[in-house]
Amino acid sequence: MNFGxxxxSGVYDELCESTGLPREGAETVYNYFNSLSLDELRARQKNLEVSMMNMGITFNVYSEEGGIERIIPIDIIPRIIRAKEWEHLEKGLKQRIFALNExxxxxxxxxxILEDKVMPSETIFSSKGFLKECMHVKPLKDIYIHITGTDLIRNAQGEFVILEDNLRCPSGVSYMLQGRELSKQGLAKLISKAKVKSISDYPEKLFQALKYISGKAEPTIAVLTPGIYNSAYYEHSYLAQQMGVELVDYRDLIVENDFLKLRTTKGLKTVDVLYRRLDDLFIDPIHFNPMSLIGIPxxxxxxxxxxxGLANALGTGVADDKVVYxxxxKIIKYYLGEEPILNNVETYLCEDPKSRDYVLKNIEHLVVKEANEAGGYGMLIGPKASREEHELFKQKILQxxxxxxxxxxxxxxxxxxxMDGTIEPRHVDLRPYILYGEDIHVTPGGLTRVALKKGSLVVNSSQGGGSKDTWVLNK
Structure with a gap:
């Protein structure tokens, strides 16, 4: 009786009701893990970790001195999302991505939208993600955000809410895919019995989305990586291999007569679409950051x-600025004439004097974030921070x-x-992956990130968090 x-602890749990019994629809998974002995669970968890080590699934933990490359911890017990919940999520994510692209x-x-004063012009023009160089530059097929990783959490009522949008170079999809492959090694029968939706077609869907923007029957597509020292290099190489396309860096590419060319053993070959994993300002040292050594002039x-075709298009960072978030x-309402299906978390903008005053007076109860940081950096969790940290962030906000x-x-x-020979609750979030090509496709599942420390709310892999497989049930 592992769940005995x-x-x-009064928090919404993904698998269990407050009584400790399984949620409706999750009984198959609950009963399976409840029936295993602790020794069996321990052995399976160990096998999972060994397999992950052998596959070389790594991430760089920059929060540790010097930055340490390590295996992302993965938990054996999957996160369950029932069919009806997923239907609602999928609808809301499609609405949001379409509106953000508009x-x-x-x-x-x-x-x-600025002329009609739906939002202040200064919010856009002061955003680090807004590239004035991209004004009146149309991406192929008018699609900006081909790959999105949207972060969601559940509130106390069990309602999914949007925490933030990741529209630049969202990472983690390889860990989602490999997490499922690892699950299949030990839980194949349970996956079948629980009727879990497949996610294995993601690389093909990604390839088709990239092919669509090229407008060509047989385009040359490549994944552009900053190189082997990037924290997500494993993912870059994995996705290139899964799609059957070239993995390239700046040394492999050259611009000739306004076309991008790939150096091959048979000479230069025109590249039609680049799935770039470089930030905007590093991609071209002539037009953006002249100090970039990894861009293509x-x-x-x-x-x-x-x-x-560049996926994602240049300039998309303005739409995942946390102030724009x-x-x-209002953006959904303006472009679609619809109410949002998925709500945002209540947000205070420190540029607004009234909101700023509230934040400064209540900082010990709030989470404060930098507008353009990601991966858990530039963040203060008020209830967990010291008085000195509160004062430091107050000064940063005022400055x-x-x-x-x-x-x-x-x-x-x-x-x-x-955890440590027993089943315990840990806080989680969810990052589903959305592809925008000929249509919008939401992969049924996503990366569930886990705060491994008891009581911690920090789930980011770059901050030492872990992951677990996400099972969307068919019914």
């Missing part, structure tokens, strides 16, 4: 002339209010994890 003493099309052309010229409900937002501290939902 399982205590949800927003990007507008911001880089007529800027009607004059690539922006190729892009401006419509001779290359606060306006997404640059535009760069900070604050949100209530939400106790993330929990999911059962096998």
């Amino acid at each position: 003493e399982y205590n949800t 927003f990007l099309k507008d911001i880089y052309s007529e800027q009607k 004059h690539l922006f010229n190729v892009y401006k002339k419509g001779n290359i 606060a306006y997404v409900p 640059n209010p535009r760069n900070y937002i604050a949100q209530p501290t939400i106790s993330l939902s929990t999911s059962p994890c096998f």
